[in-house]
Amino acid sequence: MIDKYRDLQIKLTPQRLAILGFLENNRSHPSAEDIYRAVLKQFPTMSFATVYNTLEALKSKGNVQELKIDPGKKRYDPDISRHHHLICMKCKNIVDIFKDFDISLSEDLTSGFDIIGNSIEFYGICRSCGSRK
Amino acid sequence: MIDKYRDLQIKLTPQRLAILGFLENNRSHPSAEDIYRAVLKQFPTMSFATVYNTLEALKSKGNVQELKIDPGKKRYDPDISRHHHLICMKCKNIVDIFKDFDISLSEDLTSGFDIIGNSIEFYGICRSCGSRK
DNA sequence: CTATCTGCAAACGTTTTGCATCTGT
DNA sequence: ACAGATGCAAAACGTTTGCAGATAG
Numbered sequence: 001m002i003d004k005y006r007d008l009q010i011k012l013t014p015q016r017l018a019i020l021g022f023l024e025n026n027r028s029h030p031s032a033e034d035i036y037r038a039v040l041k042q043f044p045t046m047s048f049a050t051v052y053n054t055l056e057a058l059k060s061k062g063n064v065q066e067l068k069i070d071p072g073k074k075r076y077d078p079d080i081s082r083h084h085h086l087i088c089m090k091c092k093n094i095v096d097i098f099k100d101f102d103i104s105l106s107e108d109l110t111s112g113f114d115i116i117g118n119s120i121e122f123y124g125i126c127r128s129c130g131s132r133k
Numbered sequence: 134m135i136d137k138y139r140d141l142q143i144k145l146t147p148q149r150l151a152i153l154g155f156l157e158n159n160r161s162h163p164s165a166e167d168i169y170r171a172v173l174k175q176f177p178t179m180s181f182a183t184v185y186n187t188l189e190a191l192k193s194k195g196n197v198q199e200l201k202i203d204p205g206k207k208r209y210d211p212d213i214s215r216h217h218h219l220i221c222m223k224c225k226n227i228v229d230i231f232k233d234f235d236i237s238l239s240e241d242l243t244s245g246f247d248i249i250g251n252s253i254e255f256y257g258i259c260r261s262c263g264s265r266k
Numbered sequence: 267c268t269a270t271c272t273g274c275a276a277a278c279g280t281t282t283t284g285c286a287t288c289t290g291t
Numbered sequence: 292a293c294a295g296a297t298g299c300a301a302a303a304c305g306t307t308t309g310c311a312g313a314t315a316g
Contacts, residue, residue, distance in 0.1 A: 011290050011296060032280075047298045052281065054296090068204045068254075072306070073280065086238075086246055095244045103234045103253055105219075111228045112260035113219055120236055120253050121201075127245035144270060144315050165305075180273045185306070187271095205281075206305065272313070282303070289296075 010057045018042050019054050023078040029067060029085075029094040031075050069094065069121055084119060088126035097122060143190045151175050152187050156211040162200060162218075162227040164208050202227065202254055217252060221259035230255060 002012055005020055018039040028034070036051045055076060058064040067075040069087055075094065084097040103118060135145055138153055151172040161167070169184045188209055191197040200208040202220055208227065217230040236251060 011294090013290070013296060015297075045298065047300095048281080049283085049299080050297055057296095066204065068202055071199070071201045071207050072205065074204050086243065086248070088246065089249065095246070097238065097242055099238070099242060101234065101236045103236065105230065105232070105255060109230055109232060110219065110255075110257070113221065113228070113255075113257040114263050115219070115255055115257040116222065117257075118253060118255045120251060122238060122243075122246075122248055122251045124243070124246035124248040124250075130247050146271065146315070148272070178273065180275095181306080182274080182308085183272055190271095268314105268316095270313105270315080272311105274310095276308085278305100278307070280304085280306105283301085285299095287297080289293100291292105291294095 008058070008061050008063060010061065015039065015043055015046060015050050016054050016057075018046075019051065020058075023058075023064065023076070026078055027096065029075045029077050031070075031073050035076070067094070084121065086122040086124060088129055089123055090125060090129040093126050095126075141191070141194050141196060143194065148172065148176055148179060148183050149187050149190075151179075152184065153191075156191075156197065156209070159211055160229065162208045162210050164203070164206050168209070200227070217254065219255040219257060221262055222256055223258055223262040226259050228259075 001017060001021070005012055005017075010016070019035060022035060022038045030038070032048065032051050032055065035055070036046060036048055039051070040046050055064060055066075059066055062080060063078070065077040065080055067077055067085065069075060069085060070092055079096065082100070084099070086095050086097050087093070097120070101120060103120070105115060134150060134154070138145055138150075143149070152168060155168060155171045163171070165181065165184050165188065168188075169179060169181055172184070173179050188197060192199055195213060196211070198210040198213050200210055200218065202208060202218060203225055212229065215233070217232070217234075219228045219230050220226070230253075234253060236253070238248060
């Protein structure tokens with residue numbers, strides 16, 4: 001476990017290992033609070049400062065992606081491979097979309113920007129929210 | 134001016150007309166505070182409650198689009214035609230991208246969601262932020 | 267006339283900060 | 292040993308709410 005994350009070049013405290021453990025293979029796109037609540041079980045003194053600090057460190061190392069999908073509540077994605085997202089407009093559940101789209105921009109549309117990346121969000125209603133209506 | 138917005142079916146108060154005037158042909162994708170500050174000149178008693186109230190009304194009438202691009206700060210777009218956005222990762226400037234992309238999802242990727250829409254965000258560094266480095 | 271809007275201030279939820287103490291490396 | 296992390300509490304930030312008084316239709 002420790003070996004696995006040694007190349008992150010951040011201090012691997014027990015709290016951080018718990019956070020890393022929670023994020024590993026996590027497809028739920030958790031918010032900071034989701035993470036906080038999950039690791040609180042192991043570390044009753046855990047603080048939000050530590051959660052945010054760790055997320056910031058992971059983000060800067062490119063190990064976690066911050067999603068801007070939910071206004072007023074950041075969500076985090078430990079899967080940094082190229083993919084997109086589909087969000088339920090009612091319950092805010094997020095699922096991954098693994099498909100490649102050709103969405104490059106020709107120079108005349110970029111207003112002189114240096115383009116670095118892109119992401120697609122699909123919006124809809126998930127099965128349980130739809131049938132529940 | 135009043136005639137133009139009569140079909141919105143909301144009360145056209147002077148404050149709302151000022152907000153509508155500010156938004157008209159506005160390509161800056163302003164935040165609530167940007168709007169508040171702009172109309173404050175004409176209405177020194179303007180409050181955030183009125184700005185948010187008006188934006189909510191316009192949104193529900195489909196006259197304004199809420200952008201989820203900037204985490205922790207909603208931005209608003211009076212252009213409701215289909216288009217995408219390009220964001221400067223440094224200064225958060227947003228420019229419109231008018232180009233149609235074919236990004237439909239086949240059923241096997243939607244996890245049972247009822248898909249309603251999508252949007253693409255391009256990320257980059259704008260000219261003034263890039264040359265300033 | 268009355269349903270709706272305004273403006274103020276207080277409350278809210280999320281994120282950030284300051285700082286004394288502690289700990290990986 | 293010491294750069295950097297933790298945990299607490301306070302503050303900051305954007306947004307929402309309650310309500311008394313005002314106003315568009």
